Ligand SMILES: NC(=O)c1ccc[n+]([C@@H]2O[C@H](COP(=O)([O-])OP(=O)(O)OC[C@H]3O[C@@H](n4cnc5c(N)ncnc54)[C@H](O)[C@@H]3O)[C@@H](O)[C@H]2O)c1
């Protein structure tokens with residue numbers, strides 16, 4: 001059997017490569033998948049740097065990674081939907097299927113969720129991954145395995161935009177032009193929004209957003225939230241407010257501005273995960289009868305729709321990928337994400353050949369801007 005080398009976080013800033021046993025199928029409904037590509041999420045970087053996100057604390061060594069695509073190498077006796085050789089996007093969280101949220105169709109809210117690279121559970125930066133077959137989504141022939149690794153963050157964006165109930169012809173403002181915000185912009189366009197405004201504090205990110213999916217951009221100012229909102233509405237010609245505002249930054253000033261940007265009776269969605277508690281303009285929420293919703297990971301139908309959007313050419317995920325590195329260079333890739341040098345970088349599986357080296361050249365100006373800005377923080 002090929003290598004099951006795994007990229008393990010031992011403690012903050014201490015990672016190692018370990019050969020681990022190839023996982024066994026736990027049920028006849030499971031499949032074994034050889035991992036081809038894995039993207040890095042802000043939460044992976046946060047665990048690597050801090051060893052914890054909220055009450056999720058890395059106490060024992062944990063394999064990182066949860067944005068993966070791979071190839072089926074073994075199928076359980078009861079699996080009817082997949083066969084060996086199928087290329088799949090992996091949904092990395094497995095709910096209990098028995099609790100009230102699961103039975104009501106909101107399995108992403110399952111309190112007993114087993115989620116990859118969320119302690120105490122290992123992640124997908126490994127050679128082989130065993131998973132329930134209904135959480136492995138076959139990729140159409142025109143969707144590559146590298147695109148498959150982007151389905152996870154795209155499903156996050158699909159869920160957020162669904163929570164915003166975006167309708168054709170509407171205006172949507174998206175705070176944050178990191179991978180999640182950019183993908184929200186692309187999904188909002190695919191849902192028929194005619195005005196999509198990307199907002200960030202880093203001009204270089206907005207330059208990319210404009211070339212990607214945004215119809216308008218706005219550089220957030222260090223002024224009061226009301227003043228910032230007024231300038232944003234004027235800059236994007238949004239009149240008295242946007243139909244929907246999505247926070248994909250987690251930053252307190254962005255959340256505050258959002259409530260002053262949304263129109264009377266509009267919708268606000270909290271997708272970003274920053275500080276647990278902030279000052280929130282609750283009077284604006286009340287007086288404008290704003291509908292506010294949270295958004296957590298993804299649920300029924302989100303992976304399927306994410307794949308369909310890519311297959312149909314409605315969302316371009318390839319444009320976000322700056323490069324692919326070999327498995328042995330995983331820590332370097334983490335450093336590049338932390339330093340804001342890339343939008344998305346993929347790590348090839350330990351048994352995967354990497355043909356072209358990534359372009360590691362760094363635009364010093366963009367890097368400095370990104371480092372100075374930081375972000376709302378992860379989770
Ligand atoms: N809800 C979920 O299930 C879920 C899933 C994945 C990620 N997230 C969260 O979504 C957020 C975005 O994820 P990401 O990977 O794109 O992160 P990211 O850090 O790459 O992007 C955040 C962006 O927000 C910008 N920003 C910071 N302060 C701002 C401000 N005041 N106004 C406007 N923009 C500002 C940053 O410059 C950055 O471009 C993070 O908070 C992450 O934790 C949520």
Ligand SMILES: OC[C@H](O)C(O)[C@@H](O)CO
Nearest residue numbers: 041043115118156297379
């Ligand atoms: O995309 C899924 C997210 O990264 C996870 O929920 C993470 O933020 C916490 O485990």
